[in-house]
Amino acid sequence: MLALFYALPWLRWEGHQAVLLDINARRFDLFGWTLWPGDVGVLIGMLAVMAVGLALLTHLAGRVWCGHACPQTLWRRAFDGIARGMARVLPVPAVGP
16 A cells, blocks of 8 residues: 555556646546546545445455455465474373372
8 A cells, every 4th residue: 555655656648647636737637537626526526436336345255354354364274284294293292280
């Protein structure tokens, strides 16, 4: 995500900068779409739709990511398999009083 943040200024769209916040001209260019200060309602609507979409995606597919594909889960499963394999191969010393 950080790489995307740093790469966006160099991304070109139809010969112009893809994402440009021009403070002097008071406009915001986003992939060929220019937003002026009067378009705040449209921007708020877009942000609301994206927030609802993110919540819906998290609700529907969040468990798939956290339960099966998350790197922490994958590492835990890998090390559990290694530990089971080592337990079969290496003898466990008896613990006595």
